[in-house]
Amino acid sequence: MTTTSLARADVAAIERVDADRCAITVETRSGTFGFDCATSETLLYAGLAHGLTLPHECATGTCGTCRARVMSGDVEVAWEEAPGAAKLKRDKGDILLCQARALGDCVLRVPSDVAERPLRHQIPxxxxxxxxxxxxxxxxxxxxxxxxxxxxxxxxxxxxxxxxxxxxxxxxxxxxxxxxxxxxxxxxxxxxxxxxxxxxxxxxxxxxxxxxxxxxxGRATFHPDEGHDLLMIAGGSGIAGMMSILSRGVRERYFETRKAKVFFGVRTLADGFYLEDFARAIDAGGGNVEVTLALSHEDAGRLDHPDFPTVKLAHGFVHEIAGEAMAGAYDNVMAYIAGPPPMVDGAIRSLIIGGVGRSAIRYDKFG
Amino acid sequence: MSWTYLCDASEVAPNTLKLVDAKGVRIIVANYGSGFRAMPPICPHMEEPLDESGVIANCVLTCTKHLWAWNLATLEMDGAETEKPLKTYDLKEEDGRLLALVDQELTYDFDEEDDDDDDFFGKG
The missing domain is CATH 2.40.30.10 (Translation factors)
Known part of the structure; x- marks a missing residue:
């Protein structure tokens, strides 16, 4: 049975701040929560902005992770044809929270564990x-x-x-x-x-x-006090989050004691970017930071980058290059993955086969 | 109830999954190294096709979409993120042939026509 931390009427009384806003009650596997929501904002954004860890990934209609069921009340759905809505049971009142706006007070059910303002949670x-x-x-x-x-x-x-x-x-x-x-x-x-x-x-x-x-x-975050060696596998613009992690590591001298290995997948040598930033991070890391540019569609015929020789080159798909390079070297590693969905899936597969625990894998899929 | 032929045991290598058609019922056969399991072809979370999204290591089946996982030897859920159990068909091996007891197709709550509110939470 679901535990109820507050009766619905109490939630509505506490959360309702003005007459133009809707009182939303959300029943989850870990308890019942309340928040208020303007008719102009999506239920997902309103709930997240309240500090609830409502399940979501892309927040843009693609993945389907933010599904919920409307138990009472009326909602308006912005994008009926959202790819993530394909498997919803609409006759049961199922919706994607990221695509729905409340037209009045609502009671929703979310089939997941949800927390309210947990530690280290930046409220969006x-x-x-x-x-x-x-x-x-x-x-x-x-x-x-x-x-x-x-x-x-x-x-x-x-x-x-x-x-x-x-x-x-x-x-x-x-x-x-x-x-x-x-x-x-x-x-x-x-x-x-x-x-x-x-x-x-x-x-x-x-x-x-x-x-x-x-x-x-996003939950694929880096916290220096966790004390892991870092493995980063990224494709294309997925490298963005890795740059922020590298940047924080360099700034806080994290790599004086911990290692970082970055595997960055692009098609050809000409598609590589942020190379000067990588070179600086490698330099600052004093041997503890390694960056490999994995070229899926070009064999450069050399093992180092012609313009940034501390950046290594490899030929192949980035998740395969990373899996081969890391085999047997996963102790105390926290793995970060970002990129096109097939690359993310391939990287997760490589890590799990390599014996990496699921709690040591962090990623956000935008789908 | 009847025992239905799935495939030969030799067709499913250790730590792999194979999708078979058992008289019209789609079933995944998993070889977890020390045994086999037969199950519906989708992840109980969001219906990902497990023959594509599933990976087996150390007896544990993980769906790479959201890292839900189950120990195939014990059928226990593995890890806090996993919120629903895996359903399986009874399975036996005879002369290298894998047979499953397929009375009716196993489905998950979100597929049942008569699901009620508890089913939505995966506890029905």
Whole structure:
């Protein structure tokens, strides 16, 4: 049976702050919680902003992880055809929290364990921001920044969801930076065929554009006091979160005593980026930081990068290169994974076969 | 109830999964090294196809989508993130042939037409 920490009426009485907001009660496997929600915000964002660890991954309709059942009350669904909604039982009242807005007070059920403001949890919130400082890093990779109207505190490894004008829904991107009360997010996007945000950020309207940011989100975070050696496996723009982890490690002299091995997958030598940052981290690491650029579509015929010789080169898929290089060397390792879903799945598979415990694997899938 | 042929034991290498069609019922056969299990073809979490998302190491089956995992020797849930048990068919091996007792197709709560509120929490 589900335990109930508060009767529904009590929750509604405590949480209702004004008549324009809806009182949301959410029944979970770990208890019943309440929060209030404006009709303009999604149930997922409102619940997360209250400090609840509602299950979610992409927060953008793709993955289906934030499914819930409406027990009473009315909701409005923004994107009925969301890929993550394909398996929902709509006749039972099932919804994706990231796509639904309350039209009045609601009682929801979420089939997961949920906590309220756990330790080390950065509570996300919506913030307006302005896009700027766009830099083309390769033929299809752009580094950009968002200046926030209100500062944000976020851990190394976290991400935000960005809504750009004229684009439906949000897109999730990891920050390259990290810190307390920052008013500037550093981000990187790789342009994909038919990719709406990638096209937009490369287009004439991006610089100076007003965007909406929701965050910080994500559990693939780095905390130096945990004292692990770090393994990072990333493909394409998935390297963003790894850069923030490396940056924090260097700044806090973490690599004087701990090791970091970064495996970064790109197609060809020309697709590599952040190489100067890698070279600096390797230099600062004094032998404890290794970076391997895995080229899936090119054999460079050499084992070091021609321009940044401390960066190693390998030919093959990044999760396979990492699996081979790490075999038997997983003691006290915390593994971070980010990139295209097939790469993430392949990397998780390599790690589990290699004997890495699941609690030592951190990733967020944007799907 | 009837014992239904799945495949030969030799067709499923240790630490691999094989999807078979047992008289119209799709079943995954798992070889966890010291034995075999037969189960529905999807993860009880979000219906991922386990023949693609599943990986077996040290007797533990893990779905790589969200790291839900089960010990195939004991059928216990493995790790705090796993919230639902794995369902399995009774299985026997005769002369190198794997047979499962397939009375009716096993499904998870989210697939049942008559699921009630408790089922939504995986405790039905």
């Amino acid at each position: 919130a919506p913030r307006p921001g302005v896009v700027g400082n766009l830099q083309q890093l390769t033929s299809d990779v752009v580094h950009f920044e968002i200046v926030l109207a209100e500062p944000m505190t976020f851990d190394a490894g976290q991400f935000v969801v960005i809504e750009a004008p004229g684009l439906e829904g949000g897109r999730a991107y990891s920050m390259v930076n990290y810190g307390r009360d920052l008013d500037r997010l550093e981000l990187v996007v790789k342009r994909k065929p038919g990719g709406g945000f990638g096209d937009w950020i490369n287009g004439p309207l991006a610089s100076g554009a007003n965007v909406k940011v929701f965050g910080p989100l």
